Amino acid sequence: MMIDFSTALYLGLVHPARQLGDYPALTTGTPASLAVAPLARVLAAQAAALQGCEAGMVAPSTLHLAIDVFDKLGRTHALIADESIYPIMRWGLERVMGMGVPVAWFRHADLADLSRQIRLRWGGRPPAIITDATRRESAPVQLARYQKLARKHGGVVVVDHSQVLGILGERPSLRTPWGHGGGGALRHAGLGPDAPVLLLASWSKAFGAPLATLCGPLALISDLAREGPTQSHCSSASEAALRAGLNALALNHKYGTRLRQRVWQALRHLQQGLRRLAHSALPDLRISRQTHPMQHLCLATTARTQALHRGLRERGFRTALLRQRDGRYAVAIIVRADHAAGDIEALLRSMVALAPRLPAVSDNAAGERLFLEEREHV
Structure with missing residues (x-):
């Protein structure tokens, strides 16, 4: 029998069928923008509360959400991305680049180079700063400084925090460097719900649920939920995945x-x-x-x-x-x-x-x- 040190189910949550209960169908078969699954609304609200955000939305994967985010921001913002972002975020950017949207890149976790790219942004558009929640050596990025730069120029920070959701939380200290609660990057950085930050996260890591969430400012989340390409052409996450997500939240609250x-x-x-x-x-x-x-x-x-x-x-x-x-x-x-x-x-x-x-x-x-x-x- 193999001892597995390769899977990112950090909290050991696996959600066997007996924990999820019975349900009549896996999917509604209806595009999410037309009819959000009832459990998706519940999960989105609870996910936003956990992560310290105003609002949230749910999708089957981070790729769905990356497509929605960059499709919208590519029309309104100057996209400036860390050169080392996770491949799925890069795929979302490559899609809009193929549609003619320019993307600038800054050196990995280099705030000075990021500031330079912001000063050079084209057309006077506000910046959309795109980054992972951790640097290559797994230390958290300086999210407070990123959002300060974004706020100064009327922009937004887009963070893939799949690797820290469920692990990092609020009030980190020398004794408890991960903080408390598992709410992720915004909580860990001590930022409030009014921060211009979009948190994109897979729940297939610490929470063990095959879905993804996007949480952030209410106005922006509402626009994405209504107009995102995958929201218009794809169904919500499956009923089983939504139940697993809600089960993960309950287990995190009780045993996290x-x-x-x-x-x-x-x-x-x-x-x-x-x-x-x-x-x-x-x-x-x-x-x-x-x-x-x-x-x-x-x-x-x-x-x-x-x-x-x-x-x-x-x-x-x-x-x-x-x-x-x-x-x-x-x-x-x-x-x-x-x-x-x-x-x-x-x-x-x-x-x-x-x-x-x-x-x-x-x-x-x-x-x-x-x-x-x-x-x-x-």
């Missing part, structure tokens, strides 16, 4: 604090073990320093990183091998609330056992440059 504490404990356990490995069996190990359930592991060469991934799978551990922007790879290990301490210890023991079998750092026949930097070492 306890589940996030379990994830936190599993994460600290993993990070402490990886630090030990970096000082013993795997001295070239580079790991994430940030406190996110998804941890990226890199060794000094691509061959070593890939061999670690293969070796763990052979020993019964499922991890993810992620291609990085520079062409190299990282092993992603994701901890969840349902991981036992024994699962993590077994993973760490397997890494120790695999260390002598990995390709030597000197086995670099292709002339690959070593990418471990001293400042990145554990």
Whole structure:
């Protein structure tokens, strides 16, 4: 039996059919803009309340919502996107680019470059700043500063916060860096419902429900719900997905604090073990320093990183091998609330056992440059 460290069900929520009850049909078969499913209205309102926003809407996926958002903002705003945004957001932008809408790009998480792009925006349009909620190293973006820039110029910030919804929340502190409640990026940044921010999120991560929400200012959400292309041509999320979303909210309200504490404990356990490995069996190990359930592991060469991934799978551990922007790879290990301490210890023991079998750092026949930097070492 495989021990799975590759799935992003951070809180361990899975929504078996017995929890969702009976329903007469999976879908209404009616475009969402004509007849929103009753449960979709309920879920949208509760999602907005959780995330600290004025209003919300629900769709089957983040791609549906990305299409709606960029179709509208492309006609009224100057689109300025982080060069490292998640592919689904990029696909939404590529659609409007194909329709002739210009898109400017700023260097990843670089506020100075973003400010420069805003100053250069064409036609005097207000900016729509498009970003993920986290930087490459999983630290939160400086959302308060992004929205300050947007507000100054009459614009809006569009945030994909799929990776932090259900994890980050309000009132973060040194003792509780994730904050409380799991409401996501706006809550974590301490911003109010009047902030010019649109929060787009998949619920297939921490909440384990196959749907997506868009939350933000009431006027903008109302326009998107009425005029968005996918709202006019696609049905609402399925009844099963909506029930799973509502079940996730109920479970988050009742058990969320306890589940996030379990994830936190599993994460600290993993990070402490990886630090030990970096000082013993795997001295070239580079790991994430940030406190996110998804941890990226890199060794000094691509061959070593890939061999670690293969070796763990052979020993019964499922991890993810992620291609990085520079062409190299990282092993992603994701901890969840349902991981036992024994699962993590077994993973760490397997890494120790695999260390002598990995390709030597000197086995670099292709002339690959070593990418471990001293400042990145554990």
